[in-house]
Amino acid sequence: MVSKIRLKSARNRIDKVDKEIAGLINRRAELALEVGKAKKEGEGAIYVPLREKEVLNNVMLSKSILGEEALRNIYTEIISACRNLESPTKIAFLGPWATFTHQAAMKNFGSSGYFIPAVSPREVLVEVESGRVDFGVVPVENSNEGSVNMTLDMLVDTELKICAEISLKIEQCFLVKDSKSKILRIYSHEHALAQCRNWTLRNYPGAEVIPVSSTAAAAKKVVKEDFAAAIAGEAAAKIYDLYVLHKGIQDSREISRVFCYRKILTK
């Protein structure tokens, strides 16, 4: 009985706090709109990575029992929504959906905005050059595999400007449709298969390992086929509604990629 009363009382206080938080977020959004209007008058860029860093650092000063990562994630989303309110942001990335480039783009921009997958790094930059999108996100380096030459070759020719670098810790996951099913085939991009080769041999020695064009393509295969698994990032599990059977299965724990995106210099 006592615990029921405590529960009810704590929930009532949560409801009250939520109202206050929602009101404060709204106040913040109104201020962001004001900043946005001032920027449009002065022709300043809506997206200011340095200012966003400053805001996040400022927030991190208030220690939270939620921990740094949780607080950062919450604030990334608040800033993302405010930025998108000032002006809707269009972001092209090397697709398809759920690639690590997509994950890096979301890590940097939050989830507000329009994310548009492109088939190659060249197409990403063409989209930015044409002004159809505001930003492009392309992979430039993978600490395990080295530089992504397709991207580096293009960076020499383009007039676009790098406006941020994004580092992402690659965490490969083993995705299945049914957690109890036997696994006969494992699909993924050749890089991801290489990153998880020892783990795969140890855990699924009899399974056929099949390279496909991307980790997202692997996830799509698993949606359609039985007895199959995909090696892909966690984002793919969310997008394709798959079950994460194992997480962090890459052989080297330190694999990370650096991404950059470039904004058009003059419009």
Ligand SMILES: O=C(O)C(=O)C[C@]1(C(=O)O)C=C[C@@H](O)C=C1
């Ligand atoms: O301070 C600004 O320039 C804003 O537009 C506000 C804000 C924010 O929400 O804090 C939003 C977008 C910018 O990239 C930087 C910060």
